[in-house]
Amino acid sequence: MSDQLPVRGQAADEALLATKERPPADEPRSSAFLRDLIGGSAAISVFAVLLALVVGGVLIAITNEDVQEAAGYFFSRPADTFRAIWDAVSGAYVALFQGSVYNFRRPGFADGIRPLTETLNFATPLIAAGLGVALAFRVGLFNIGGRGQMLIAAACAGWVGFSLELPYGIHLIVAVIAGILGGAIWGGVVGVLKARTGAHEVIVTIMLNFVALYLVSYFLRTPVLQNPSSNNPQSPPISDTAVFPDLLGAGYNLHAGFIFVIAATIFVWYLLERSSTGFQFRAVGANPNAARVAGINVKRVYVYAMLFSGGLVGLAGTAQVLGTITTGFGSGIDAGIGFDAITVALLGRSRPWGVFFAGILFGAFKAGGFSMQAAEGIPIDIVLVVQSLIVLFIAAPPLVRSIFRLPTPGATRTPRASKKAATS
Amino acid sequence: MSTVTQHNHPDTPENAAGTADVIALERAEIRSWKAPVAFAIFTVIGILLFIVIGRDGISTFRLSTGSDVIQLPTIPFPARATGVVIVILLAAITAWSFTLSRAAKATPLWAIAVFGFLFVVGFLVWASAGSTLPVAGLLIGTLGISVPLIFGALGGVISERVGVVNVAIEGQLLAGAFVSAVVASITQMPLLGLLAAMVAGMLVSFVLAAFSIRYLVDQVIVGVVLNVLVTGLTGFLFSQVLSANPTLLNSPPRLERINIPVLSEIPVLGPVLFRQTIIVYVMYFTIAAVYIGLFHTRWGLRLRSVGEHPQAADTVGINVTGTRFWNVSLAGAIAGFGGAYLTLGAVGAFNKEMTAGAGFIALAAVIFGRWDPIRATLAALLFGFATNLQNVLSIIGSPVPSEFMLMLPYIVTIVAVAGLVGRVRGPAAAGKPYIKS
Numbered sequence: 042m043s044d045q046l047p048v049r050g051q052a053a054d055e056a057l058l059a060t061k062e063r064p065p066a067d068e069p070r071s072s073a074f075l076r077d078l079i080g081g082s083a084a085i086s087v088f089a090v091l092l093a094l095v096v097g098g099v100l101i102a103i104t105n106e107d108v109q110e111a112a113g114y115f116f117s118r119p120a121d122t123f124r125a126i127w128d129a130v131s132g133a134y135v136a137l138f139q140g141s142v143y144n145f146r147r148p149g150f151a152d153g154i155r156p157l158t159e160t161l162n163f164a165t166p167l168i169a170a171g172l173g174v175a176l177a178f179r180v181g182l183f184n185i186g187g188r189g190q191m192l193i194a195a196a197c198a199g200w201v202g203f204s205l206e207l208p209y210g211i212h213l214i215v216a217v218i219a220g221i222l223g224g225a226i227w228g229g230v231v232g233v234l235k236a237r238t239g240a241h242e243v244i245v246t247i248m249l250n251f252v253a254l255y256l257v258s259y260f261l262r263t264p265v266l267q268n269p270s271s272n273n274p275q276s277p278p279i280s281d282t283a284v285f286p287d288l289l290g291a292g293y294n295l296h297a298g299f300i301f302v303i304a305a306t307i308f309v310w311y312l313l314e315r316s317s318t319g320f321q322f323r324a325v326g327a328n329p330n331a332a333r334v335a336g337i338n339v340k341r342v343y344v345y346a347m348l349f350s351g352g353l354v355g356l357a358g359t360a361q362v363l364g365t366i367t368t369g370f371g372s373g374i375d376a377g378i379g380f381d382a383i384t385v386a387l388l389g390r391s392r393p394w395g396v397f398f399a400g401i402l403f404g405a406f407k408a409g410g411f412s413m414q415a416a417e418g419i420p421i422d423i424v425l426v427v428q429s430l431i432v433l434f435i436a437a438p439p440l441v442r443s444i445f446r447l448p449t450p451g452a453t454r455t456p457r458a459s460k461k462a463a464t465s
Numbered sequence: 466m467s468t469v470t471q472h473n474h475p476d477t478p479e480n481a482a483g484t485a486d487v488i489a490l491e492r493a494e495i496r497s498w499k500a501p502v503a504f505a506i507f508t509v510i511g512i513l514l515f516i517v518i519g520r521d522g523i524s525t526f527r528l529s530t531g532s533d534v535i536q537l538p539t540i541p542f543p544a545r546a547t548g549v550v551i552v553i554l555l556a557a558i559t560a561w562s563f564t565l566s567r568a569a570k571a572t573p574l575w576a577i578a579v580f581g582f583l584f585v586v587g588f589l590v591w592a593s594a595g596s597t598l599p600v601a602g603l604l605i606g607t608l609g610i611s612v613p614l615i616f617g618a619l620g621g622v623i624s625e626r627v628g629v630v631n632v633a634i635e636g637q638l639l640a641g642a643f644v645s646a647v648v649a650s651i652t653q654m655p656l657l658g659l660l661a662a663m664v665a666g667m668l669v670s671f672v673l674a675a676f677s678i679r680y681l682v683d684q685v686i687v688g689v690v691l692n693v694l695v696t697g698l699t700g701f702l703f704s705q706v707l708s709a710n711p712t713l714l715n716s717p718p719r720l721e722r723i724n725i726p727v728l729s730e731i732p733v734l735g736p737v738l739f740r741q742t743i744i745v746y747v748m749y750f751t752i753a754a755v756y757i758g759l760f761h762t763r764w765g766l767r768l769r770s771v772g773e774h775p776q777a778a779d780t781v782g783i784n785v786t787g788t789r790f791w792n793v794s795l796a797g798a799i800a801g802f803g804g805a806y807l808t809l810g811a812v813g814a815f816n817k818e819m820t821a822g823a824g825f826i827a828l829a830a831v832i833f834g835r836w837d838p839i840r841a842t843l844a845a846l847l848f849g850f851a852t853n854l855q856n857v858l859s860i861i862g863s864p865v866p867s868e869f870m871l872m873l874p875y876i877v878t879i880v881a882v883a884g885l886v887g888r889v890r891g892p893a894a895a896g897k898p899y900i901k902s
Contacts, residue, residue, distance in 0.1 A: 104705045234879070244832050247826070248879045248882075251875040255868040255869070255871045256872065259869065384689065420700065422697045422698075423701050425696060426694060433690050436682040
């Protein structure tokens with residue numbers, strides 16, 4: 042708002058703002074709300090996404106061959122360069138949008154909306170695994186073991202899914218429980234080792250990722266998991282009785298795993314915010330020594346937290362084998378979701394509903410990234426860049442505020458910050 | 466950590482907290498059974514593997530490579546007899562360790578080392594029964610796999626010692642590998658590539674340092690995100706730019722191996738240690754420099770004090786922010802240099818996600834090595850050895866399914882971390898931003 046003022050006036054304005062911003066006790070509610078809206082975390086998130094997309098656009102533009110060609114004669118016809126940049130970047134982001142939200146080129150709403158269901162489909166395992174990582178974060182544990190937990194869960198759920206013969210409904214429930222238990226046990230081992238021997242969870246989870254990978258690879262080429270009619274290390278297809286039913290009919294990939302994920306989000310929210318176990322979790326996360334002094338059994342909390350965390354990540358692995366890839370799985374079934382989940386949890390700030398929406402956003406990037414790659418030939422890796430930049434910017438609100446000249450909510454300005462704002 | 470008294474048990478937070486209360490008391494004796502129990506488990510495994518399902522035949526260890534001046538004779542080991550002898554020795558060490566623990570004494574580190582060595586020899590003899598094991602080749606490969614791990618671990622040690630948790634080792638290695646390949650390819654000068662790799666690792670560190678020190682973002686978050694960012698960026702540029710013109714952009718010349726005149730003729734050790742590229746020689750120097758620097762110079766003292774108690778360091782006039790920033794950058798340069806080995810020292814061309822988790826293994830080596838450069842190096846070597854063992858055994862035909870061999874280093878690490886290292890305590894202020902008040 043002070044952009045039009047001359048520099049000297051701007052400094053005065055900043056000083057005025059600084060005194061104003063020391064919130065008096067009887068500040069009217071609406072202005073506090075407005076300030077939170079402009080400078081608060083919602084706006085930061087929006088600006089962070091915007092900023093990340095701009096950086097992604099710059100990358101797309103400078104690596105685009107048409108742009109490079111046009112830039113060769115920039116000074117004779119600069120308009121060509123800008124047109125090439127516009128074509129490259131807008132083409133990419135339109136493809137991203139059409140692949141993830143709504144495709145205007147398709148006739149009718151039912152076809153047009155299909156990308157959104159794809160987004161939710163991609164989001165399903167991301168949310169589940171993100172919840173697992175977030176839960177561990179809240180207890181002060183860093184669960185990098187998503188990959189291993191997903192693989193073991195997928196193997197357990199998949200084994201139940203193709204080898205047992207049970208009626209509809211029951212089979213699915215048993216398979217889901219097997220998957221969650223598999224993940225929970227693989228995560229719980231970490232909790233037990235940390236509680237009993239003090240082994241650092243980061244090392245143990247990293248190591249268990251590899252152990253799980255090789256264990257599952259081994260079983261995939263022995264009759265335990267291998268499809269008897271194939272030489273590839275791949276499992277037989279899942280029985281129809283154990284597959285997640287389609288939510289929106291056969292035309293859409295979205296499956297009932299999404300319902301499980303919504304339930305899991307509500308469960309984690311209740312567990313963390315409303316239950317006494319969750320209170321203990323958060324207390325240990327805030328300060329394990331204080332929690333111990335207060336009479337909380339810290340070791341038991343570590344074990345339970347890793348059990349829950351592994352179980353949630355296990356749900357992601359289960360959703361992969363029973364919902365997304367039901368024709369038999371290989372050792373790559375985790376599809377990097379175990380690591381993506383860390384960024385999802387960070388973007389969601391380890392809050393259950395935050396993780397839920399972060400998962401949907403990243404699901405959209407994933408769904409749109411594939412269509413962008415197909416339509417515009419832009420490598421899907423750009424999605425990783427944009428995702429990581431979003432998390433980076435959201436994690437550093439002062440950076441985003443200083444770029445967009447947003448006011449700092451709540452706090453008074455430090456002299457250094459206002460001086461910097463005044464000189465810039 | 467086996468038997469320790471409460472006075473010098475810095476690894477347990479409870480004890481560290483409780484020491485203030487019990488310090489006036491008599492020496493409390495704690496009998497730790499970790500070492501003997503771990504020994505016993507491995508001895509039982511040894512009995513099962515080497516004797517119960519032992520293999521007949523002769524295992525031949527070939528110590529020399531073809532180009533050595535001094536050719537050592539090959540050593541034949543009758544598999545079953547060697548197994549019996551080794552199991553007896555293992556059992557003896559285990560029994561001795563039990564008596565030590567009973568008397569509340571620690572099992573010395575060399576005993577653990579001897580035990581580990583014997584077990585490995587026993588395993589090698591068992592696994593290679595009936596064929597020839599190229600020992601020198603095994604060790605050369607080990608060093609090759611370990612080089613990026615060691616550089617990464619050294620970078621991790623410096624960064625964490627100064628109080629910034631470095632999860633971004635993977636990103637630094639990958640950035641180093643990418644930039645070194647591109648620069649060396651364009652200029653056709655591998656040494657320039659090495660320099661560029663250091664700069665690339667440093668740039669990743671700049672972001673880590675800026676976000677964690679200036680913007681007080683959680684350091685683990687920045688590290689994880691940086692890994693994703695570098696993976697995405699290098700992957701994008703590889704697919705979009707490098708693949709379009711691989712001859713110009715992604716065909717770097719590989720570094721020449723340099724034979725050190727006399728040293729390279731030492732049997733076994735010579736080919737392993739002294740017929741390497743310049744990167745490996747720089748590595749020897751870096752390990753020594755980091756060790757001496759950290760523990761015997763003013764720079765190291767300041768660095769560690771900033772990592773342990775930044776407020777105290779600030780009080781005596783050390784610039785906490787500056788020390789952190791420049792040392793994290795140094796750590797990035799070291800890790801980036803290690804990344805160059807992946808391209809210029811080993812494969813040549815850059816490939817998407819070619820670090821394949823090496824940075825995380827290096828991170829594990831840092832913690833496994835208890836934030837000590839020498840121990841972290843040894844831990845990295847252990848990973849390299851176990852990985853390469855699988856490669857060698859799969860060539861000569863191993864009785865164990867290859868997946869289980871591949872799993873071995875990770876299981877050994879878990880056992881070691883849970884059984885021997887136990888509660889590790891990193892630098893006190895690592896991960897905590899310092900806000901000057």
